Amino acid sequence: MSTLKERHLFPGGNTSKGFYSFYRYVLPQDDAKRILCIKGGPGTGKSQLMKKIGAHFSQKGYTIEYHHCSSDPNSLDGILVKELNIALLDGTSPHIVDPINPGAVDEILNMGDALDMDMLAKKKKEIILLNKEIGKNFKRAYRFLGSAKCIHDDWSNLNYETLDSNKISNLLENLKNNIFKTDKIGYGNERHLFATAITPDGIITYADSLSSDFKKKYVLNGGPGFGKTDILKFIGSCGQKKGYFIEYMHDPFVPERIEHIFIPEVSTCIITNNEINQANYTGIDYNLLDYTKFNLSTNKLDDIKYNSELFYNLVNKGISLIHNAHVLHDELEAYYIKAMDFSVADDIYDKVIKKLEKYE
Template sequence: MDNLKGRHYFPGGNTSRGFYSFYRYILSQDDAKRILCLKGGPGTGKSSLMKKVGDYFFNKGYTIEYHHCSSDNNSLDGIVIKELGVALIDGTSPHIVDPITPGAVDEILNMGDALDIDMLSKHKKEILSINKDISKCYKRAYRYLASAKCIHDDWSNLNYESLDSNKISVLIETLKNDIFRADISGYGGERRLFATAITPNGIITFADNLAKDYKNKYVLTGGPGMGKTDILKFLGTCGQKKGYYVEYMYDPFVPERIEHIFIPEISTCVITNNEINKANYTGINYSLSDYTKPNSLSSKASEIEYDSQIFYELVNKAISLISNSHALHDDLEAFYIKAMNFDVVNNIYENVIRKIEKYE
């Protein structure tokens, strides 16, 4: 993914708790000069519009954030043009976004203006039927992910019982002293998003893209229950207390857990190789199996292997259902694409460019 332009995130995720949203962190009201909420059905060109606008301003030299859809990682749910304080956000289901400060910050951009409503009305029954099938697929996928969470909890407990808490405490202090050499004034801000998502194409991660320009990379390697979130939570809170802005990337399976932290002011990140992303990130590496009690993990090896096998079977079943839903969504989009007037879409694009260029 090194060839990706800009910075890439997932603002929402398909998790063991169902769809989980961090949309409010795409761009805050305080930091925004303009947020455009895109409305319109599937296939109305929202993602394509955002890609075109993002690429246009990227080529002008601006920093662009591309916020991907967890239900189709090749599609966008939002973009942010950082230096201009402008965002375009998909405001449709399942992550419904409506203006918070209408006019002053937010406004609605209706892609449905380009739709031939009469043409769509003729296919009402097919559209309703496909929507019901999509909903059924997601409900089943989330049941499988919830079931996988039960197995994951057991796997996590087996690992946690093996940890040497004294060794972990020493590691936390070592990392804190190594990372934070100085304080700055105030209490640092924060942002919460996903770098990894469970998608129709499997588990996709952008952590390598996000970390590529960071000078100091610390890597924690370990499975569930190995203390990664506790370490990251401590370091993130410590950084904020010292005045640093911290980006928290959350776990795509258990969204209460932290997967990575990024501290841009000191060009430092702490990222994890874990059972979900199965990554092999490099940096200053800490294998958390080295921080366990002697022989404790090996004595549980067969139970851990059993849990992991069932866990991946359940997750893979969920992925196949999300993939089925994506295929149905493509069928749904086909109705809308046929009903689109793309001359109107091109006019919307030109108007958006002119609107944003006012902030340059």
């Protein structure tokens, strides 16, 4: 089992399909003792509140998951106190979270109670204009990421046609037999999140720290089209059929694809070095170029070079627009920070701590 007392993840991402959310997997309703959905405008201290509560319970020895915002990785979109099954989630746009089972499981916490509404009303035009500009930048960013997906598909297809299905089948069987020595009873649960995100600061990944205490680490090396997702889905599905809990980390660019899987009960993970994270993880390495039946022709290699250059240009343009949105968001936050009574925010923090300590 994993012994990490602090985990960092992304519950949502800026993808080629727009904003994509896995918020429901931070803490499922059936497992939760309490989920607080935090409302309030930008700059109302939602992230600061979560950081303080995370630090408070961390000092008590609990495992804390910090769920970072893909549009501002220094901010939090959620925290989970694992052993207590309690969570706080940012319930504002674009990842609107509302109570599913009000009172029984979740409730709203309104940081807006600390705002001077009259002060904000005087800045109505500026706030509306900034919100519109932020929205335009995100829309443009998602158009560029969507365009990059078309190029990525072509790049992927060129590689895929070289794969040797027999070699891949042998790899799948070897991995399955090496990882799952025994069967458990029942069907294993699953969880879906992101370890990597496309952010205003570029591509950020937490896979290194997430995988740091796993005893066995398999690493798949290869660009698009080499079947990494198929391998990960196959192993994950096998594990669940054998009764194991599987944590799926999704590709931040194409969220239906899988980037890594974690199997804590056997202290095993399969992680990928790919064209998005451009990481250099080491472990039991599998270079997927070794699982091809022929080398690409010079013409095809030229096509791949062209595709990759165009792909990174489009992705980088998307990142620059997300960065623009972040700069504008900081301007927007400034209006709210000026209108905040932080003594009220401190009172909210004290009440939340008392509320959550009841679950110890």
